[in-house]
Structure formats: C-alpha cells, structure tokens
Amino acid sequence: MNFVTMLEQISSGMLKTILIFFLTLLFSLPLGWIIAFGRMSKNKILSGITGFFISVLRGTPLMLQLVVVFYGPYFLFKWSITNWRFPAIIVGFSINYAAYFAEIYRSGISAIPVGQYEAAHILGYTKIQTFFKIILPQVVRIILPAVTNEVITLVKDTSLAFTLSYMEMFTITKQIASAQTTFMPFAIAGLFYYIFNLLISFIMRRLEKRLNYY
Amino acid sequence: MSEKNIYLEMNNIKKSFGDLQVLKDISLKVHEGEVLSIIGPSGSGKSTLLRIATMLETMDSGSIKYMDEEACTSKNGEMHYAKPHELREIKKNFGLVFQSFNLFPHRTVIHNLTDAPIHVQKRNKDEVLSEAKALLLKMGLSDKEDYYPSQLSGGQQQRVAIARALALKPKVLFFDEPTSALDPELTGEVLKVIKALAEEKMTMVIVTHEMSFAKNISDRIIFMDKGVIAVEGTPDDVFNSNNSRMNEFLGKLSHE
Numbered sequence: 001m002n003f004v005t006m007l008e009q010i011s012s013g014m015l016k017t018i019l020i021f022f023l024t025l026l027f028s029l030p031l032g033w034i035i036a037f038g039r040m041s042k043n044k045i046l047s048g049i050t051g052f053f054i055s056v057l058r059g060t061p062l063m064l065q066l067v068v069v070f071y072g073p074y075f076l077f078k079w080s081i082t083n084w085r086f087p088a089i090i091v092g093f094s095i096n097y098a099a100y101f102a103e104i105y106r107s108g109i110s111a112i113p114v115g116q117y118e119a120a121h122i123l124g125y126t127k128i129q130t131f132f133k134i135i136l137p138q139v140v141r142i143i144l145p146a147v148t149n150e151v152i153t154l155v156k157d158t159s160l161a162f163t164l165s166y167m168e169m170f171t172i173t174k175q176i177a178s179a180q181t182t183f184m185p186f187a188i189a190g191l192f193y194y195i196f197n198l199l200i201s202f203i204m205r206r207l208e209k210r211l212n213y214y
Numbered sequence: 215m216s217e218k219n220i221y222l223e224m225n226n227i228k229k230s231f232g233d234l235q236v237l238k239d240i241s242l243k244v245h246e247g248e249v250l251s252i253i254g255p256s257g258s259g260k261s262t263l264l265r266i267a268t269m270l271e272t273m274d275s276g277s278i279k280y281m282d283e284e285a286c287t288s289k290n291g292e293m294h295y296a297k298p299h300e301l302r303e304i305k306k307n308f309g310l311v312f313q314s315f316n317l318f319p320h321r322t323v324i325h326n327l328t329d330a331p332i333h334v335q336k337r338n339k340d341e342v343l344s345e346a347k348a349l350l351l352k353m354g355l356s357d358k359e360d361y362y363p364s365q366l367s368g369g370q371q372q373r374v375a376i377a378r379a380l381a382l383k384p385k386v387l388f389f390d391e392p393t394s395a396l397d398p399e400l401t402g403e404v405l406k407v408i409k410a411l412a413e414e415k416m417t418m419v420i421v422t423h424e425m426s427f428a429k430n431i432s433d434r435i436i437f438m439d440k441g442v443i444a445v446e447g448t449p450d451d452v453f454n455s456n457n458s459r460m461n462e463f464l465g466k467l468s469h470e
C-alpha cells in the first residue's frame with residue numbers, strides 16, 4: 001500500500017471521527033443542562049435519581065457504556081442491532097459527556113451569588129428571564145475553561161469508537177498498521193488528533209477572550 | 215403626617231429561623247414622602263424586616279399592604295398571599311438597594327439601568343434610555359454609561375444600584391445598609407445622593423449605621439433591638455430617649 005492510499009483511507013476515518021465529535025457536542029451540551037436541572041431540582045427523588053445516574057456515568061468506563069448501549073437492545077429485547085452501530089456510538093458518547101457537562105454547569109450555577117437572583121427578583125424579572133438574561137451569561141464565562149477541557153478530552157475519546165468496530169480513524173489506523181506492519185498510520189493519526197486539538201484550543205481561547213469583556 | 219397616604223403598612227410581623235425568634239410582632243407604617251430610618255445593633259432583625267417587606271423572605275404571621283392593597287396576611291395561623299398577577303403589580307411599588315450592590319457584572323452601567331424597564335415593564339426604549347441618562351447625570355455618573363460595574367469604585371457601583379432601582383419608578387425605596395460595604399471615604403458620595411432623594415420627597419426606608427445621617431434626613435426613626443421596636447419617633451425623640459437599650463447602643467457607637 002502506498003502512502004497516498006493509506007492517507008486516503010485514514011482520511012475517510014477522519015471524517016467519521018469529526019462527525020462523532022460534533023454530533024456528541026450537539027447532543028451532550030444541551031442534554032447536560034437537563035441533567036443539571038434534574039440534579040438541582042428541589043424534588044429529592046428526581047435529584048437523587050439524577051445524582052445516581054451521573055455517578056454511574058462518571059464512575060464506569062466509557063468503553064463499557066458504549067458496549068452496553070450497543071448490545072443492550074439485543075440482549076434485553078432481542079432487537080436487531082445491525083443499523084444501530086453508529087447511533088449507539090452517538091448515544092453513548094452524548095449521555096456520557098452530558099453527565100460531565102451537567103456537573104460543570106451545576107458548579108457554574110452555584111458560583112453565582114444569591115444576590116444576583118434577589119436583585120433580579122426585586123427588579124421584576126421572571127424566573128426564565130433571570131436565568132437567560134442574568135445567570136446563564138455569567139455561568140457560561142465561568143465554565144468555559146472546564147468545558148474546553150472536556151471538549152479536548154472528547155477529541156481523543158472518539159477513538160474509543162473502535163470498541164464497537166466503527167470505522168472511524170483510529171479503527172482504520174489500527175487495521176492498516178497491522179495489515180501492512182508499519183508504524184506510519186499511527187504517526188498520521190497522532191498528528192491528526194494533535195492538530196485537531198490545537199485548533200479546538202485556539203478557538204476556545206478566542207471564545208474565552210471574547211467572553212472576558214467584563 | 216397622618217393625613218398623607220399610607221404607602222406601606224406592616225402589621226404584627228413575626229418571624230423565626232428555627233428556634234430563634236428574629237421578629238416579635240413588628241408593626242409599622244410608611245407614609246407618602248416620608249423618610250423612615252431603622253437603626254439598631256446587628257442581629258436585631260433589621261435586614262430580616264426589610265427582606266420580609268420586599269418579599270424576599272416569608273414570614274410566620276402578620277400582614278403587608280402596599281398602597282392599601284393586601285400582599286399577604288395570616289388567618290388562623292396560615293399565610294395567605296395575593297394572586298400571582300396581583301403580587302406582581304404590588305411588587306412594582308418598591309425597589310431595594312442592597313448592601314452588596316448586586317449589580318449585573320456582565321452588563322454595562324446603562325444596561326443595568328435600562329434592561330428591566332424595557333424587558334420587564336415593556337416601556338418605550340428611547341424614553342427609558344433618556345430617563346436612564348438623566349438618572350446617571352443626577353448620580354454624577356454620566357461619563358460611566360458604558361463601563362462595566364467591575365471598573366467602578368464601590369461608591370460609584372452603589373450609586374448605579376440606586377439609579378437602577380429608581381429607573382423602575384418605585385413608590386417606596388428600601389436601603390439595607392447602603393454604605394456598610396464601602397470604604398469610609400466613599401460613604402459620603404452615596405449618602406449625598408440619598409439625601410438629595412429625601413429632599414425630592416422620595417419615600418424611603420433606610421436601614422443604616424450612620425447615626426448623624428439618620429438624624430439628619432429622617433422624618434422618623436425606628437430603633438430595633440432583639441426583634442422588637444424599642445423606640446420609635448422623630449429623630450429628636452429617639453436620640454433623646456431615655457430607653458436604656460437605645461442609650462447603650464449609642465454609647466457603644468460613640469466608643470467605636
């Protein structure tokens with residue numbers, strides 16, 4: 001196999017890696033808010049269940065969660081899982097990352113002084129206005145560094161999709177490397193993850209600067 | 215004074231935190247155009263009283279009326295509140311200036327002033343903006359419109375907070391120790407602004423530790439001690455009272 005073919009094959013995996021990355025963010029960032037609100041609910045049962053859910057997702061390997069999400073429907077309901085591989089990856093990643101984001105959101109919200117809520121309340125803001133106009137903009141700034149860390153981890157974690165033999169970049173890289181007995185694919189893959197993360201850090205730093213207006 | 219409209223009436227307010235009874239049957243009235251100061255040792259329940267008046271805190275029993283509209287009252291040991299939309303209307307009657315300013319740090323000074331009038335009261339933008347600018351002028355902060363709160367001194371921040379409260383045109387303005395968080399050299403500028411409001415006959419209830427200020431601007435003073443109103447009257451009455459707790463309180467202050 002020549003270098004160009006190798007690169008072509010790895011590139012097709014790269015696109016899938018990028019797709020996993022963006023779809024996971026697309027679903028987990030909002031889902032994290034729902035989980036965070038469940039966790040912060042005054043309803044003890046809801047917050048207890050959500051807390052347990054979060055601790056399981058953070059306390060077990062993502063690899064294991066992916067396997068459970070993928071094979072679960074078959075073992076539990078005997079459903080066919082032939083078209084479930086890619087969705088399962090997105091579901092698994094999204095739920096796992098949502099749990100981490102939820103805890104980040106929660107810590108950000110608890111960093112807002114109660115005086116902000118009281119001032120908003122006295123000024124007549126509704127609860128929804130208070131959240132979106134007063135609390136959320138401040139929370140976003142507080143949590144951005146922590147979110148950046150998770151996003152960078154996600155770039156690397158996409159490689160865990162190999163557990164379900166999904167043909168993203170890392171799975172392909174491993175196959176080529178063992179078939180061709182060459183180290184080159186790993187170098188290419190490593191370089192890709194590294195550059196991807198440089199780009200992400202750059203964007204997030206720009207965003208942090210933009211949000212540092214006050 | 216009695217012929218003037220009663221803006222706020224609180225009757226038989228009782229409040230406990232756990233076993234600690236913080237307010238023991240407090241009643242007071244605030245009339246149109248009146249400046250009422252509340253003084254007393256820390257822990258006597260002044261903030262709690264203001265927080266109940268502004269409905270940031272619930273009470274165990276008692277009643278509150280603004281402009282003769284009942285906000286809440288207790289019957290047979292249970293609190294009854296006005297309907298949510300009525301409460302919203304009643305709450306428009308007052309504003310509150312906090313000890314710790316509580317400005318919105320992510321909004322500029324002008325936005326801190328205009329956001330609630332525009333988005334809560336749904337008033338005309340241009341009108342709100344020009345009123346807000348006039349308020350800042352009055353507060354001596356015209357050049358700070360586009361600053362963020364963190365770029366201002368404490369005294370400036372508190373003046374913005376006062377302007378923000380005034381932008382909603384409240385009938386009654388409450389202050390909870392508005393200068394306690396400030397360096398001594400910055401209290402003067404805030405007190406001056408409050409004094410100017412008093413001269414315009416703004417109705418105000420001010421919790422303060424600034425005795426000469428209270429004496430100077432108040433129509434009436436309440437001295438609170440251990441959850442009760444121990445002395446109440448004109449500044450002269452209160453400062454010349456022979457109430458032993460009052461004298462002890464003033465004595466302690468003069469030794470500080």
Ligand SMILES: Nc1ncnc2c1ncn2[C@@H]1O[C@H](COP(=O)(O)OP(=O)(O)O)[C@@H](O)[C@H]1O
Binds near residue numbers: 261263
């Ligand atoms: N949310 C609360 N929970 C428990 N105790 C409180 C709370 N708020 C105030 N207290 C207590 O109530 C008493 C009166 O407090 P406060 O009204 O703040 O007094 P002041 O403003 O006169 O200093 C104090 O002993 C205080 O510790």
Ligand SMILES: [Mg+2]
Binds near residue numbers: 262
């Ligand atoms: Mg207090």
